[in-house]
Each structure stands twice: as structure tokens, then as C-alpha cells.
Amino acid sequence: MSELFYDAAPNATRVAPERPRPRMYPAKPAEVTLFGTCVVDLFFPEAGLDAIRLLEREGIRVHFPDEQSCCGQPAWTSGYVNEAREVARAQLNLLDNGLPVVVPSGSCAGMFRQHYREVFAEEPDTLKRVEDLAERTFELTEFLLHVCKVDWQDLGQPTQIALHTSCSARREMNTHLHARELLGKLANVERLDHDHESECCGFGGTFSVRMPEVSGAMVLDKTRSLRESGAAEMVTADGGCLLNINGSLEKQKQTFRGRHLASFLWERVSGEVKS
């Protein structure tokens, strides 16, 4: 029997990491870095700009390092570790200045906060910088709610919306709670539940092109339940989900659409209505 275990690593048994304690939030800083994310950069740049405006409205100076690109998530989740690590290292280097990093996309913030320590697991020196970045990284809604402690006056017309949160971000960082609480501050906005709200929209990065049929069935169900919620529109703080959901709605020739939460929030608090 013992020959079954001849190549077993000694003391190799892992236990699950401790449950994260509730995060302690710092006082509102004077300056932050915005990490725009590649999807927002190319497909929803206006949402990135609205995120900057929301932060500036709180009296914060926003830096946007020109060298930023992608957090490395697509390669990481596809199993291409070396490629992911190269790209991650480039971001780590440019974000290494001690400023808080605000990210208008839950899963990318989760990449910084949770997965960089797996990406750099074999580099003890880098891990210190990774932990430091994790400590300084905030998803946009989390930052507005808990660090800026925003107090908003809702200047928009009464409306009903549905909220979609990215699965990994919700599970890794409770982004659904942050977004709900932020939306709750808007007097004229009613958030409607939708069927199977916590279920994945089917995006999953390269999953959507490797398994298009399964992914397609998932996004079809998601768009149906969003439309049937009775909401006027869907809001989400994750670029990948938004790309997936809106792309599907357009293909179906539906008029219902999703919008990045940053743009929705900016419209409500600034009173600027964009066409």
C-alpha cells in the first residue's frame, strides 16, 4: 500500500485560509491612482472617466498612469501563468508608489487583491509588494462607500434598475453589498431583484469563446431575467459582464441595456444626462 504514496510531498497538506476579517478602511486620501482596466479602456472609456469624476467630486486628485494596460487576468484564468506574471509584474511596478488604487471593475480588483499572491507564489520578495498592493486596492463602489463615505443628493428622475455583480468579485470582495448600499443612498432609485440574481452571466473570460454554447445559454437566461425584472435598465460595476450582457442583448435586438455603475452614479449625482 505505501508504495502508492512514494512520490507524495511531505507535509504537503493544506488547510483552507482563514476567513477574511472585515476590512479596515483608511481615512479618505488626497490622491489615488485609477487603474482603468483593459475592457473599460477600450469598450467603456466613458465609465472610466465618470469614475474619475466621482472621485474628484469627493475632493480627491486622481492619477492615471499612462503605462497601465491589463491586470493579467485573461492569461491567468486560461492557464498561461508566465504570460500572466509578466503582465502582472508590469502593473505591479507602475503601481508601486504607495497610493491607493481604485479599480472600476470587480474582477480586476480581485486579481490584485486575491490572485497576485498566487501568480507570484514562488517569489517571496515580490510577495511583499503584492501584499502591499492588495492592501491598497479598492473596487470603485467599495471605495466610494467605505473610504469616501459619500453623501449624495439624487438629482435624477425616479427610476427602477436591476443590479448585476460579477461572481468572483462578489464572492471575493462582497461587491454586491457595496453596490446595493451605494444605490440605497439615491432617493429616486429603486433596485429591483431579478430571478437567479446571484447566478453567473456566463462570461468567464475565455470561457465565453471556448464554450460558446454553454456560455450563450447562460447569458440568454441572464438577459431574460433582467428584462423580466421590470427594471428600466441594468447597472453593473464589472466591464466583462457588461460586455457579455450588452453584446447578447444587442444580438437579440432587445432595447433593454446595461450600463456601467460609474456612469449611472455620475448621472444621478451630477444631474448631467448623457444621450
Added chain:
Amino acid sequence: MSQRIPVKELTDSFRGRAVGALADDQLRTNFRVAMDSLMKKRADAFPDEEEREGLRELGNHIKARALSRLPDLLEQLETRLTANGVKVHWAETNEEANRIVHSIIEAKQGSQVVKGKSMVSEEMEMNDYLAERHIECLESDMGEYIVQLDGEKPSHIIMPAIHKNRFQVSRLFHDKLGVDETEDVNELIQIGRRTLRQKFLEADVGVSGVNFAIAETGTLLLVENEGNGRMSTTAPPVHIAVTGIEKVVENLRDVVPLLSLLTRSALGQPITTYVNMISGPRKADELDGPEEVHLVLLDNGRSGAFADAQLRQTLNCIRCGACMNHCPVYTRVGGHTYGEVYPGPIGKIITPHMVGLHKVPDHPSASSLCGACGEVCPVKIPIPEMLQRLRQENVKSPAEQPKVKDGGAKYSRKERAIWRFWASLNTSPVFYRLFLWGATRFGKLAPKNVGPWTENHSAPVPARRSLHDLAKAHLNQGDR
């Protein structure tokens, strides 16, 4: 007769089978309804989040502790069971396990076997092996009985016939057993029971699985709701239990929290109707029980997972099925799409160790990594992390020495080159901005059909100005 060639050819792959399953409305409804109900049952069984999370942590620690001493515990189990009069057999492969089972039956000149539910026996394809040797195996678990009647494999590890609704079962019973059709579930169960009752009395050998094998006392613990497990393990003169080597735990105290996690996570039950604890054959002064009890301990690739610190966590699994109940992919495609014995998220992470990645190359990719499985796993297996690791092993080149059986099954120079290109794009600010410049200006000229993405979506159109562009203009102007 010429038929139109379907647009998507069904292939014998996960994706090919998924296409078939997704087109079957009845199947999809059956799974959606059943999984929704199971998710609710689990949620109701854990009303207190703190208690649930504490229990999951405890379960994780107990299994980790057992795995850290696995070789020792297995030897202790063998010693104790032997002292209790149980014969212990070791099998490294399915073939070996089947040979052992067959030789036990042959020694008794047995021809009829009645089985309690056992996924390991499914893994071994024991029924087929014995049938080829003229030994009849009858499944006595109602779900297993239904799929056996229909010549199918289980589609769920806890509820083997969950892909069928009562109308389909009624029709099946009518066709195979010649009984009247009925939509009454209780009546359907009674039909099955009447057929099975006689078989328990006639069988030469009973076969069962094991939920927990307890090293300290040499006890085999088996949970079930139908009583068929107790009948299969006590009525026939010989009982053969088959199980995987990862089912061993240290002592009975460890079983209490694990049992609670198992039954609440699986069906939302505080405890199952039957909890059998088998410690040996009938003693001289006892009136019933088998004359012989055997335990077959099967490796079948498990030691391969055990050899790796990260992948070892896969062996925490107590086979509750909660991961599949909560999986948005499983819910849509059902268990048969996976093409192997263990479906769903746990199937995706355990099967590669058993059959090798060449046989299940799409298993690691068939997930959006949404994390629902890891969130509900009662022993906290980080399933998304396991899937990500398997993806790594799957795309390794031979030179990179994959650490999982048949790793590198998805190695492709072309795909590697694409990711190399992606990495150079995203590590060179000049190159990246050049890409943005091109995409924002000429994106509208991009083809309207960009591979699989446009099957479900309109073609993605880049914005006319990137955030890099907008942010720079905004921050330089100081228009705030």
C-alpha cells in the same frame, strides 16, 4: 435518404454533448427545477451562517488532518478491520478492483449481486465487468435502479436519475416492467420496491459503497434514505464494500461534523433515514448479518492527486454533490454531458487524475470560474483554484513536465504564440498605446463575425477614444 448536415456537428466531446443537452428542453427543465429545489433545501438546512462557516472550517481541518496522515491511517484501518474479521483488499486500478470483487463472488459460486448505491463501483464499471462473467448485478437504490433499467449512467452522484421526471420514469416502468403508467411518485417507488424485495433474499452477494472509513475502530459508515443499503449489506451472506482511499478518517468523533455537513449539503437533511455502521461479519451469537465482509480500497489515480500539495485538496471531497447543485454549467447541461462517472465541478477536478487529461481535455475549461462551487463545498475545496491549476497543467508543453496525468493535452504552439503576443502587447506601453490608437480608429472596420463570440453577441465595437485618451485630456485640462 439524405439528411441536412446539422450546423453544429455533435462530437464526442464535452462541447459536443453540451450542444445536444442544451437543445433538450425537457432535460434542461428537469435539471433547473431539481437544482433550484436542492439549493433551497441546503440554504434552509443552514439557517445560521456563522454555524455553517464554522462547521465548514472544522470539516476542512478534519479532512486535512486525515490526509496529512493518509498512509498511516490506511494501515491502521486495515489492522482494525482485520481484527474485526473484515478482509481488506488493495487495488491500484479499476481492473484490479474488479478482479478482486469477481474472485470473491466466484469463490462463493455466486451468480446474483444486489448493490447499494456506490459511485466507486460506477467508477470501476463493476456491473459491466461482472455481467461479462455471467454475474447479474441489480441496483437497489431507486435512482440507480431507474438508470440501470434504462441502460444509462447516473447523471448526479447523489440522485442518479435526476435527469428524469416522474412521467419519464412512469413510461420507463411501463415499457420495461409491464406495469400500468402512473404519475403517483409513491406508487412508482412501490413498484420498484416490490421488484427489489425478492432480490435481496435471493442475492449471493451484497455490494455497497462507504461514506467514511474510520481508522481507530475499523468501522465502515454508510448513509442512505431507502433502507436498501442496510438490506444489501446484511441480507446476502457476503458483503463487499468498495471505496476510494481518501474516505478514511481518524476516529468516530471526526465523523459527527462531517456527517452533518454531508447530509445538510446534499439534500438539506439534518440526518439521513439510515446511518449504517458496519464493524464486521456476523458473530457466533448473532442472528443476522453477512458471514463474510470485504473491503476493497481503490486508488485509481487518487495517489497522483495526493502527491501534489495543491491538488491534494481535491481528496477532501465527501461526495455531497452540493457543487453540482449550485453549478450554473451543470444545471444547464446535466451530468451526462461530462461523459465520465463524476460530473459537475468535483468531476472536473477529480476525473483528470483518474483517466488523464487526454480523455477529458475540456473538463478544466468548462467553467466560468464563477466560484459558486467553492462557496458551498462543505470541506472547503478551493474548486476554482483547482480548475485554474488544471488549466495550467493542460497547456504545458512536454518540456515543461506537466504534473497531472496526461498533462499538456491542450498544449498548442499557436495558442501559446497568441498569449506571448498578448503579453508583449500588455507589457510594452508604446505597443499597447499603438494598439489602442489603431483599435479606436479602425475598430468599426473590424469584421462583424469574430469567431465564437459573435454566435451569442453582436461584434464588439471599440469606443472612438480610449480611456487613456479621455483621461489624459481630462486630467491635463483640469476641467473639474
